[in-house]
Amino acid sequence: MPIQRWTLHLLRLLFPPQVLLPDIVAIDIGLTVAVIVIGVYLTRTRRWGWLWHEWITTVDHKKIGIMYLIAALIMLFRGGVDALMIRSQLIAPNAHFMGAQQYDEVFTTHGTVMIFFMAMPMVFALFNATVPLMIGARDVAFPRLNAISFWLFAFGAILLNMSFSIGGSPSAGWMSYPPYSELLYNPGVGENYFLLSLQVAGIGTIATGINFLVTILRMRAPGMSLSKIPVFVWSALITSSLVLFAFPPLTVALGLTMLDRVFGASFFTIAHQGMPMMYVNLFWIFGHPEVYILVMPAFGVFSEVVPTFSRKPLFGYEAMVGSLLAISFLGYGTWVHHFFEMGAGPSVNVFFGLSTMLIAIPTGVKMFNWIFTMWGGRIRLTVPMLWQLAFIPTFVVGGATGIMLAAVPGDYQYHNSYFLIAHFHNVILGGTVFGMLSGMYYWWPKMFGWKLNQRQGTWAFALFVSGFWLTFMPQYFLGFEGMTRRMATYPAGLGWTTLNLWSTVGAFVMGAGFLVMVYNILWSRRYRDWDVTGDPWDGRTLEWSLPSPAPEYNFARIPMVQSRDEWWAMKQEGRTDEVKISATTVHPIHMPRNSAMPIMLAFAFFVGAIGLIFAWFWMAILGGLGVIAALAYGSFADYSEVEIDAKHVLQTEAQLGRVES
Amino acid sequence: MDHEHPRRPQAPTGHGDEVELALLQPKMHATQFPSLQITGYILALVLTLLAFGMVAYHWVPVPSLIPIILVLAFIQGALQMGIFMHLREGRGTTWHLPVLALALFVGLGIVGFSIWIMMFKSGVS
Ligand code: HEM
Ligand SMILES: [Cu+2]
Numbered sequence: 001m002p003i004q005r006w007t008l009h010l011l012r013l014l015f016p017p018q019v020l021l022p023d024i025v026a027i028d029i030g031l032t033v034a035v036i037v038i039g040v041y042l043t044r045t046r047r048w049g050w051l052w053h054e055w056i057t058t059v060d061h062k063k064i065g066i067m068y069l070i071a072a073l074i075m076l077f078r079g080g081v082d083a084l085m086i087r088s089q090l091i092a093p094n095a096h097f098m099g100a101q102q103y104d105e106v107f108t109t110h111g112t113v114m115i116f117f118m119a120m121p122m123v124f125a126l127f128n129a130t131v132p133l134m135i136g137a138r139d140v141a142f143p144r145l146n147a148i149s150f151w152l153f154a155f156g157a158i159l160l161n162m163s164f165s166i167g168g169s170p171s172a173g174w175m176s177y178p179p180y181s182e183l184l185y186n187p188g189v190g191e192n193y194f195l196l197s198l199q200v201a202g203i204g205t206i207a208t209g210i211n212f213l214v215t216i217l218r219m220r221a222p223g224m225s226l227s228k229i230p231v232f233v234w235s236a237l238i239t240s241s242l243v244l245f246a247f248p249p250l251t252v253a254l255g256l257t258m259l260d261r262v263f264g265a266s267f268f269t270i271a272h273q274g275m276p277m278m279y280v281n282l283f284w285i286f287g288h289p290e291v292y293i294l295v296m297p298a299f300g301v302f303s304e305v306v307p308t309f310s311r312k313p314l315f316g317y318e319a320m321v322g323s324l325l326a327i328s329f330l331g332y333g334t335w336v337h338h339f340f341e342m343g344a345g346p347s348v349n350v351f352f353g354l355s356t357m358l359i360a361i362p363t364g365v366k367m368f369n370w371i372f373t374m375w376g377g378r379i380r381l382t383v384p385m386l387w388q389l390a391f392i393p394t395f396v397v398g399g400a401t402g403i404m405l406a407a408v409p410g411d412y413q414y415h416n417s418y419f420l421i422a423h424f425h426n427v428i429l430g431g432t433v434f435g436m437l438s439g440m441y442y443w444w445p446k447m448f449g450w451k452l453n454q455r456q457g458t459w460a461f462a463l464f465v466s467g468f469w470l471t472f473m474p475q476y477f478l479g480f481e482g483m484t485r486r487m488a489t490y491p492a493g494l495g496w497t498t499l500n501l502w503s504t505v506g507a508f509v510m511g512a513g514f515l516v517m518v519y520n521i522l523w524s525r526r527y528r529d530w531d532v533t534g535d536p537w538d539g540r541t542l543e544w545s546l547p548s549p550a551p552e553y554n555f556a557r558i559p560m561v562q563s564r565d566e567w568w569a570m571k572q573e574g575r576t577d578e579v580k581i582s583a584t585t586v587h588p589i590h591m592p593r594n595s596a597m598p599i600m601l602a603f604a605f606f607v608g609a610i611g612l613i614f615a616w617f618w619m620a621i622l623g624g625l626g627v628i629a630a631l632a633y634g635s636f637a638d639y640s641e642v643e644i645d646a647k648h649v650l651q652t653e654a655q656l657g658r659v660e661s
Numbered sequence: 662m663d664h665e666h667p668r669r670p671q672a673p674t675g676h677g678d679e680v681e682l683a684l685l686q687p688k689m690h691a692t693q694f695p696s697l698q699i700t701g702y703i704l705a706l707v708l709t710l711l712a713f714g715m716v717a718y719h720w721v722p723v724p725s726l727i728p729i730i731l732v733l734a735f736i737q738g739a740l741q742m743g744i745f746m747h748l749r750e751g752r753g754t755t756w757h758l759p760v761l762a763l764a765l766f767v768g769l770g771i772v773g774f775s776i777w778i779m780m781f782k783s784g785v786s
Pocket of ligand 2: 287288291334335337338
């Protein structure tokens, strides 16, 4: 019976033993129930149309920002659960909460989700939510491309996240080094999921980079020269250019690995004279700039948060911008520090060790500038400011241990030990995540129109930060004691037991902090504390001159910028009426129209990716044709704009009390 | 406080709309059939397939392979830049040149460094 055999084969492919573990099946059931419940709810309340028109087809940067944020928080949850599973396994010696294969899958998913599907979208959430508002623009330069980026990211995330229930998760770590990512040693579709999901999301990321580069270079309000844009916008500009240069090497590395796995090529295989180390080289040409892509926006957030809550202009604007530029430049010449042990020789290693250490200088400059900004200021300990204050010591420790790792002989000891794990969690959690959370609390009122409760936010902060220190400080010592990363379990009697126990306790405290934060959000949504002023923090930059949330066209009247902290200057000089319009100055506003093309395009990519993952080439071709069809539709039939007429603008602004009599 | 008080910037007409609209508005009204772009596209595909064929099916002896592929890559790059990246258009050369120089610098840097890094002979690869 060929049909029967075929079905059986398909079932084995889709549901290999590793996806039939009881916990995974339980999660599958839970997810199915959740999807059904949401579907029923949407149908009952007749919300499908709303979902489609207001969100799915939107090209409004503010809504796209909100969708990125929600996705990032969900992914933070997913990655966090993975982290707790890892830490539960390591709570005691010889624990077998998970088998080795599942453990590998969990840490791989944890790293991949956290870097690509939590941190990146969190960064893009804040870019989208604020950059156009800060530079006095009505949207990004390419609004529809922006939606395409989001949906490509979303479908990439779906791809990676479905791997654990259909086909099996990747298990070669978030860097997926060969030879372990080779087909020979890692059969099944898990690795393909990794390659294709990052590829799909990566296209969107590159597009976002281009979009924000163009937006910031070309769409600033009149008078806002580059020397007047807020430092957060500078960080967005530099991050975008880093994306532009860093992601193509990743695309190449992933693409060639895919050719190896799916089409039998041997770029990185051990057999047939492939060069596995070339993958490592390509990966880190991307990977090191990537860590700066993640942390620069956090630097940007703090450069907004600190002046606002110290009531002082940023200390050393030029130095701040200069150090961002220096970091991005130097950050390109350091990638070998991730594989000193490859054996490229003393000259290569010394060169890259030194270039790595140099980065500490501009980073230090920034630290001092934030401190000098606070110096003598009137500091308000709001939640965004608390995250900033926690960031400073955390990041200093992370940077200092980075220097230790950059010392080549030392790195031969620390490499791939828990010392390394502690280092990069110190900088990524303590830098990127603290920064993004600070930014989230800071701009939340602007994004949603209501504030997050301060007391609960403080609790979430306190739990999270103390959990953080408790988790990662012991890991430095575990590294010194010789515990290597990615051990599925460990024997007793090596002096690791107590340290691991503390680390696990800390992780659960952090988890509790996250839960309080979710509670904080839900509670604040239930008992909304509306921000009617548009300027709840007494802010300095242009986004605070707008109502919260900003109307769809952002600025009824594009401001004419005269100084760096323009809104602050307006308030000081009594010019706040400049943001108002009157019946004579109001103009109709052209805005881009919603479009279904972005989600169609992303879906076609999704279908094509599944085809490649399972080597169903008919499906890959179908997806490819779908991509072409969506692009053709987008080019010939789709693009148009709407005109918001002057009367409507006037009405909206009048309701907001922004019309001059 | 920011103590500088520069003169009011000269805005095009006051409300600043046209600055943005000029960019939001795609140039959708093609004046002629894009035969150049289509030729360029086909050429790009041909160049790619040629390079692929030479490696996969051993069309040329190994020693001459690398120079030939480099030449093909150069033509490919020029094609992309000239036809699809609007490099031939005079508009905005002041923006083009520094960015191109930067891209060249980073690109050459990556390639050069990679060659240097991968030159080691310790038998790992
Ligand atoms: C002063 C600044 C920094 C220095 C000197 C530094 C140095 C290093 C070195 C030498 C390594 C490789 C260690 C090894 O593999 O043995 C490393 C790993 C790493 N660093 Fe940093 N680093 C710095 C800042 C950062 C920042 C800001 C981030 C991210 C926001 C970051 C994220 C990472 C990650 C993710 C890894 C390891 C990835 C992995 O192997 O899985 N680092 N760092
Ligand atoms: Cu690095």
